[in-house]
Amino acid sequence: MRGLLYGVVGACLMLAGIASAAERADRLKLQENHPTEYVVVKGDTLWGISGRFLQSPWRWPEVWNVNPQIDNPHLIYPGDQIYLTWVDGQPRLGLRRGIRKLSPQVRVQTLAQPVPAIPLRDIASFLNDNLVTQGDELAAAPYVIGGRNESIIAGAGDRVYARGTLIDEEVEQQTLYRPAREYTHPVTGEFLGYELYKVADVAVAATEGDVITLDLHKTREEVRARDRLLPSGSERIQSVFHPQPGGELSDGVIIDVLGGVAKIGQFDAVAISAGEYEGLEPGDVFAIFKKGEAVKDPVNGDIVELPSERAGELMVFKTFDRVSYALVMKATNVISVGDELRVP
Known part of the structure; x- marks a missing residue:
């Protein structure tokens, strides 16, 4: 009986030790020189602010998620003060809103923007101008065959003609893309897709048989023969990220x-x-x-x-x-x- 009791106690201690080790492994680690307070300035990002406190800044939802003072950690503005506190042995980030003084006079002022999650300026062009598609979709897309007055290149305000069948006839706004490169897996050699970059925003003016008349509205480069026509993406561009x-x-x-x-x-x-x-x-x-x-x-x-x-x-x-x-x-x-x- 005594041996059984010792066995049960030993098993409990072992489980407690495993749980304690797992808890230590999952515990958020702070930077060695972390501040106790930080005032947000223009140009900051949530990743950068968290990196001042945490060794793993991408885990910022864990330090803000249960904080009642921050309903939405993505709505932090320049001038706000972030401070370090502790809850149940875990670090948490608190928020004090910056003081915004108002005086009774007429003024025109742009609305303050919350700091972004990551530096959007570094990915802005890739968020909405690049596309990776499969080979069958690219092969089915109409392609530019020429411009008005026999021009071989065209720009904004010009009219060009494409040949093929619209992938989505209900979408009036279309986009011309140019294939940039083919992606293959460097280890397996598997084909992964074609990268396309945006050339122009266009509107379908008319279709006659398999010839499509296009008016160029906004161009990033001159439009050329063989540029491919695809429906403009209707998905919302994501600018807020939850790591x-x-x-x-x-x-x-x-x-x-x-x-x-x-x-x-x-x-x-x-x-x-x-x-x-x-x-x-x-x-x-x-x-x-x-x-x-x-x-x-x-x-x-x-x-x-x-x-x-x-x-x-x-x-x-x-x-x-x-x-x-x-x-x-x-x-x-x-x-x-x-x-x-x-x-x-």
Whole structure:
């Protein structure tokens, strides 16, 4: 009987130890030089503010989510004061609204904008101007065959003609895209999609047989033959993000760096080899691991692959079928195409 009692007590202590270890592992860690208070200024982001306090700034919903003083952590304005407090042994961020003095006089003033979650200026063009589509949709899209008066290029205010069948005849506003590159998985060789970039906003003026008359309203570049016509996206552009840890990815890697730069650093936009098919959503955060180098053993001559090292973090901001765009939020090492993505 005594042995059974000791066994039960031992099992309870073991479970308590496991729970305690899990609790410690999941506990939010503060920066070593974290402030106790911070006044929000213009140009701040929620990620940056949280990074002043937390070692994992993408976990900001956890420190603000249960705080009764902040109904919506995405509505924080310049001049507001953020302060550190503790609740049940866990850090929490409190809010004191900044003082806004008003005087009885007529004035014209723009409304103050809340600080964004991440630096939107670094991804603005990729939020609404780039598209990744599958090959069958691209092949079915009408294409420009020429312009009025036999012109081969055209701009805003001109009229051009396309050939094919409208993908969605109910949508009057259409967009002309130009294929930029083909994405394939660097590990499996699987085709992932074609990246297109926006050339012009157009309106369908008329259709006759398979010839479509288009009026160019707003152009980013000159319109050329073979540019593809697709319906303008009706989805709302997401500018507020709720970060959460991304799930396990099989062979998830960075496949391209956007914006024409060669090296990848903080606040660079990248394309990754996973999308809606793998369950990704805007706000998913992944750790970036730089693939270990292959070195030659100086003793027996074997080729040894060194372990991968953590090089930063990124957050997904736009998803497609098999590809997503993400913003590198932290870079502690040189990041390259082919680097691996893991649960943070």
